[in-house]
Amino acid sequence: MKKYNNVLGKLYKPASLIYRKKLAGGIYKLKKYKYSKYNYKYTSNNHTYIYNTLSGMNAEVNSISNIKLPEKNNIIFSEGLNEQLHSAGILLDSNVNEELLLTQLFYNYENNGELFLIILPTEQCNLRCIYCYEDFKNGIMSTSVQENLLIFLDSILPHYKRLYISWFGGEPLLAVNIIEKLSAEIIKLSVKHQIDFHAGITTNGTLLSSEIFERLLNCRIYDYQITLDGAKETHDKQRINVNHKGTFDVIYRNLLDMKKSDKQFGVILRTNISKETTTSLYNYIDNIKNDFGDDKRFMLHFVAIADLTGTLHTTIDLCDTYCLFQYYKYAKSIGISFDFYKSMFKPTGMICYAANPNAMVIGSDGKIYKCTVAFNNPVNTIGELKNGKALIDYEKKLLWEQNGFETSIKCTTCKFSPICFGKFCPLEKIINKKEPCPPFYKYINTYLQLMHK
Ligand code: SF4
Ligand code: SF4
Structure with missing residues (x-):
């Protein structure tokens, strides 16, 4: 979670605080996320990665076909993949306003x-x-x-x-x-x-x-x-x-x-x-x-x-x-x-x-x-x-x-x-x-x- 030390400051909360709610009985609740607008997918040495220009972080996705694309823009991943991609800002909670994050990023840069x-x-x-x-x-x-x-x-x-x-x-x-x-x-x-x-x-x-x-x-x-x-x-x-x-x-x-x-x-x-x-x-x-x-x-x-x-x-x-x-x-x-x-x-x-x-x-x-x-x-x-x-x-x-x-x-x-x-x-x-x-x-x-x- 240390990786969240970026210019976005407090607007990004560590993933563990936002969505990783453990239900009784040790079962993780699956939530809907949206795929960030600022993702670039690339391959290196036969591995697939996504780099997010808004967070400045990347994460490996072994095969993009792991990603299930359900209705509209919201997507659900398996738990492990979710956490990694969420930490890198590649997946966002569905209510996050990325335009606001972008404006905040620029404000932080100028100030x-x-x-x-x-x-x-x-x-x-x-x-x-x-x-x-x-x-x-x-x-x-x-x-x-x-x-x-x-x-x-x-x-x-x-x-x-x-x-x-x-x-x-x-x-x-x-x-x-x-x-x-x-x-x-x-x-x-x-x-x-x-x-x-x-x-x-x-x-x-x-x-x-x-x-x-x-x-x-x-x-x-x-x-x-x-x-x-x-x-x-x-x-x-x-x-x-x-x-x-x-x-x-x-x-x-x-x-x-x-x-x-x-x-x-x-x-x-x-x-x-x-x-x-x-x-x-x-x-x-x-x-x-x-x-x-x-x-x-x-x-x-x-x-x-x-x-x-x-x-x-x-x-x-x-x-x-x-x-x-x-x-x-x-x-x-x-x-x-x-x-x-x-x-x-x-x-x-x-x-x-x-x-x-x-x-x-x-x-x-x-x-x-x-x-x-x-x-x-x-x-x-x-x-x-x-x-x-x-x-x-x-x-x-x-x-x-x-x-x-x-x-x-x-x-x-x-x-x-x-x-x-x-x-x-x-x-x-x-x-x-x-x-x-x-x-x-x-x-x-x-x-x-x-x-x-
Ligand atoms: S100048 Fe504008 S359109 Fe070109 S890369 Fe930068 S943000 Fe994108
Ligand atoms: S220093 Fe001048 S020429 Fe170079 S990128 Fe900036 S505005 Fe353009």
Whole structure:
């Protein structure tokens, strides 16, 4: 029953309290249940499972033919099967209102007490990746913007229980001194306001020497996203430095050095995939398995390069999410785990931070944005830090936050909605006026199989 520790809170009661009433004489009463609208059936290694997107849990059903479907939508199972499926939210008491549960889930998500800030200590970068959408106009964060940020945080933190900061850029490690200075002050504020604080960073990894890594851990930066675009020969064509030189060797060396640490941290090894990258991807996967496969802190992640803003100024040959599966399959077959994908497929796991009312991006010049992809789109600049305050254009802010399941019939009737709520990419919604479905939606069964042990 411990499994009921999910975002739905008290609305789901443990099955034992709801229906497992033992009658005199030790006979269990059979009750009518309904089959949740949010069930996905899939098979893995000849076993059949159902995953419920609203509870985020799955259960095995050895044979779906065990399920008797009586009149209307109500169904009765054998006792053992009932309990397992009921615990996973796959079967519900017939009077449960799933729309209400969905709304409650979203309310809990928006009111989870976490302030999420993405901070750009600099917008400069030492690389010139061929698919990059940034223009590097702004430099490092000025002292006055830093001061404004800290005054603003001091005023707003009493309203929160947790603060999560994601350092971003440009290349944030070009301004590692600013990260350290701000982190030291933020740690003091977190003590003053008695809130939890930790952080992550998206870095190209070229400057992440052992010494810098230790300094970052002292700033409570425990989550790392570092990109390798496949093997050296493809990476060095796509992720070049300002002098047009490849960067694979230095990043790989830094990753191997990180592995020597005995500290707790996690690295997502993001692999951007285009048709070019796939030419040597099997070798790359073998190397990752050999060098990092024994260390759960390193997690391999494939992403099909997408033209999110319609401005990709390169002749890069894009590939669909579907083309990733042969590589996932191979990686899994040699023992690479994709367990961490479970957090994406959990309820609310694919809502973009740009749709989160408690999330914002602070530019190095003090401008406030919602999304890290479209800095040049005026709709993305929702305010600025001034005199220690965040001056926000709330009409613009709402454009990013109010869409999806509140307004779209497509989303309200979709069984994937507890995961993305139609808020996978508010930018695309603003540009194209319709909710884009996550690429994972179409292939959920394949991903469910992938995550299965
Ligand atoms: S709004 Fe879209 S483009 Fe912007 S960060 Fe979210 S998913 Fe990415
Ligand atoms: S965006 Fe697509 S996948 Fe998400 S809830 Fe709407 S219809 Fe479903």
